[in-house]
Amino acid sequence: MDGAVVGPGLQDARDQFCSPTAHFVKGPILQSLWKRHGPVVAVGAVCIFVNQQGIGPLWFTGVALLVVGLLMRWAMTLGQRPPAEEPAPLRLEMPVTGRWMARNGPGTKVPSHTHNLAQTYAIDLALRPAPEFVWWWPVVRRPESYPSFGEPLLAPAEARVVAVSDAQRDHFSRSSLGGLLYILIESFVRSLGSPRHLLGNHIVLELGDGVYAVFAHLRRHSAKVTVGDRVTVGQTLAECGNSGNSSEPHLHFQLMDSPDITCARGLRFTWRYRDDDGEEHEGVPADNTCLTPSGTTPPDLYAAP
DSSP: OOOOOOOOOHHHHHHHHHHHHSSSSSSHHHHHHHTTTHHHHHHHHHHHHHHHSSSSSHHHHHHHHHHHHHHHHHHHHHHHHHOSSSOEEEEEOSOOOSSSESSSOOOSSSSSSSGGGGGGTOEEEEESSSSOBSSSSOOOOOOGGSSTTTTTOSSSOOOOOOOEEEEOOOOOOOOOOHHHHHHHHHHHHHSSSSSSHOEEEEEEEEEEEEEEEEEEEEEOOOOOTTTTOOEEEEEEEEEOOOOSSOSSSOEEEEEEESOOOOOOOEEEEEEEETTTTTEEEOOOOOOTTEEEEESSOOOOTTTTO
């Protein structure tokens, strides 16, 4: 498979996780139960909110449901932690062109996001330069204000498309103090529902040998592929957007060992890239590193417009 090197033992690791004896996931019934923690938490919160009798049966019911829901989420997250012996990182092509900044990546900390939803080794990329975070004004910006918005996203390897979601709207940015406070509440509410509310518009690719790639926060109606399509390295899949749990237009990219993001474990990967000093690297960039795909000419940051 061009563009990817699959480490040995990956399929065995996935089979072990999905087996009936896997820790905290002892079959499809319990696995299905853990992923429904959101409605349990939501009902518990409603019980507490509508309670007008003080500390009583309804209040205790709400608290109990909150505790149970949070324990279910904890069990789900624990089950998505990588095994002690992980497969080797996969060598992939970068899924973008141009100068992007890495954020929330495994080059700085692991898990880069959280083990939940197989985000252990996920990374965020945003095209730079772009509007920076502000304290007060403007509270929000249109997604078109960011250069990432509408940028083509490319297949990192030969693959088959297994999932496409393309109908969610692109919302305003959350790149201010008020926006940050809003997104904290918004992300909690989104987490109570289906993962698609967090991912926004997204595409899942099957790279082969039990490896799946996720592209999240895509632009509405920008998908250039459909389920079942075969794609080649560098083929355009969709455009960068600002759908789902996103503070500004960016790409959220991750690898996992199952097409079900609520069951999968995150997988490691490497890219070949060049930093602003022109130095070549193979690996994953640290947070706030600006990078271009290896083999391309980095932009002149000091050139006249």
